Amino acid sequence: MLMNMKEILTVAKKNGFAIPAFNISDYAMFLGIMEVCEETNSPVILEIHPDELKFIGNEMVLAIREKAIHSKVPVCIHLDHCSDFSVIVRAICAGFTSVMFDGAELPFEENISGTKKVIEIAHAAGVSVEAELGTIGSTDPADFEGGTAQIIYTDPKDAETFVAETGVDTLAVAIGTCHGLYPAGMKPELKLDILKAIEERVSIPLVLHGGSNNPDEEIGKAVEIGIQKINISSDIKVAYFQKMREVLKDESLREPNVIEPLCMEAMKACAKNKLALFRTLGQGDKYC
Numbered sequence: 001m002l003m004n005m006k007e008i009l010t011v012a013k014k015n016g017f018a019i020p021a022f023n024i025s026d027y028a029m030f031l032g033i034m035e036v037c038e039e040t041n042s043p044v045i046l047e048i049h050p051d052e053l054k055f056i057g058n059e060m061v062l063a064i065r066e067k068a069i070h071s072k073v074p075v076c077i078h079l080d081h082c083s084d085f086s087v088i089v090r091a092i093c094a095g096f097t098s099v100m101f102d103g104a105e106l107p108f109e110e111n112i113s114g115t116k117k118v119i120e121i122a123h124a125a126g127v128s129v130e131a132e133l134g135t136i137g138s139t140d141p142a143d144f145e146g147g148t149a150q151i152i153y154t155d156p157k158d159a160e161t162f163v164a165e166t167g168v169d170t171l172a173v174a175i176g177t178c179h180g181l182y183p184a185g186m187k188p189e190l191k192l193d194i195l196k197a198i199e200e201r202v203s204i205p206l207v208l209h210g211g212s213n214n215p216d217e218e219i220g221k222a223v224e225i226g227i228q229k230i231n232i233s234s235d236i237k238v239a240y241f242q243k244m245r246e247v248l249k250d251e252s253l254r255e256p257n258v259i260e261p262l263c264m265e266a267m268k269a270c271a272k273n274k275l276a277l278f279r280t281l282g283q284g285d286k287y288c
Contacts, residue, residue, distance in 0.1 A: 001075060001287065002068040005098035005128035005229075006169040008043055008076045009205035011286050012228040017279035021045035021078060021207075022271060023233035025052045027060060028256075029240060032264035033271060034067060034075075041284035042275045043074040045098075045229060050082050050091075058094040065095045073284040078130070080231070088118055092125050100172070104132040108158065115166045130229075133162050134174025136209045151176060156197035163202045170205045170229065173198055175222075177210030190218045192225060199226035207231070216277055223278055232274055239270040 012019050024030045024046055037044040046064060048056070061077065068075035078098040079091040083106075088099050101118040103111035115131040122129045134154035154173040163171060175191045199206060205228035208219075219230065243266035247259050275281050 001071055001073060002065060002097060003074050003076050003287075004126060004169075005045070005076050005078060005130060006205075007128075008045065008074050008287075009170060009228045011074075012043070012283070013205050013226075015283065015286050016224075017283055018208075018223045018228050018230050019043050019045055019076075019280055020271070020274045020278055021047040021080075021229055021231045022236055023047045023049060023052065023080065023231070025237070026056065027063070028260040028264055029236070029267065030060075030064060032240075032267050033236075034071065035264070036268040036271045036275070037073050037075075038071060040272065040275060040281050041073060042280045042282065043284055043287065044280075045076045045078050047078045047080045047231060047233075048096075049080040050084070050087050053079070053087075053091065053094075058090075061094045061096065074287045083114070085114075085117065089121065092122060092127050096127065098128045098130065098169075100130040100132070102132055104135050104172075104174075108162075112162060112165050115162075115168055119167060128169040130170040130172060130207060131162070131166065131168045132172040132174075132207075132209070133159055136172075136174055136177055151178070153191060153194055154198060156194065156201050159198045160201040163204055168204065170207050171202065172207040172209050175208070177208060177214060190214065190222060192218070192221055195222060195225050195227070205229060219277055230274075230278060232271075235274070236267045236270050240264070240267040242266070 022033045064077055076098050077096050079096050080100055081102045082088055082100060083102045091099055099122055101115050103114040119129045135152040151174055175195045176189055206226055207229040208222055208227045209231045240263045243263045247262050253259055
């Protein structure tokens with residue numbers, strides 16, 4: 001069941017749950033995420049960063065669309081963090097049902113104008129648009145999702161103005177998360193009071209970036225207050241590749257159809273924990 005972001009998150013907001021946006025980087029990871037979501041009847045957002053898209057190619061997007069269309073669960077295909085208008089246009093043409101314009105580091109008015117430009121073409125194609133206000137931190141300089149050394153928290157009044165002037169479908173807010181995994185000694189803390197103030201001022205679904213490795217209790221409270229989409233990349237990739245490192249200690253193994261299913265199962269276990277935490281398990285029935 002292929003949907004855009006507005007469609008899939010409107011139901012989540014109405015019913016008080018969030019949907020994980022899993023970054024997928026290859027076909028085996030894609031299959032594993034689809035398996036766990038279909039096994040648990042859970043809606044899912046398949047998220048692909050422009051760098052990931054370069055690696056997998058538009059041809060794989062066609063395969064993702066085909067499987068999503070015939071899946072029993074709701075699926076959204078989303079372009080993650082992109083400020084390049086030409087890449088966004090190509091993603092829409094390739095079959096994405098949602099795109100993110102990342103103008104968070106631009107001046108406020110330029111972020112508004114850039115978001116409106118993307119909305120004009122995306123909405124004409126039935127594609128929803130996510131924007132970001134404030135900045136997400138980064139724990140890894142090599143992380144392709146970017147982020148900044150210093151978090152700039154989203155101002156609730158600015159959020160209200162931004163949504164009213166752009167007509168954006170979903171808004172990623174900065175309340176204290178970072179991309180990547182937190183190093184030893186670093187204790188993340190979500191500013192849930194800021195989230196509550198934003199939720200009181202805007203009516204559209206809210207997004208939390210950098211959702212890997214945060215304390216479950218904080219993430220659960222964020223869902224209670226009003227987060228409907230949570231980005232998960234590092235956690236599932238760590239689970240997948242840690243298992244691969246273990247498996248490849250057996251140097252006799254060489255067939256992908258023997259090696260990769262074991263890695264997929266480890267990733268699926270991690271993904272299922274996120275689905276439970278976000279209250280997504282079994283929510284596919286809400287879309288019937």
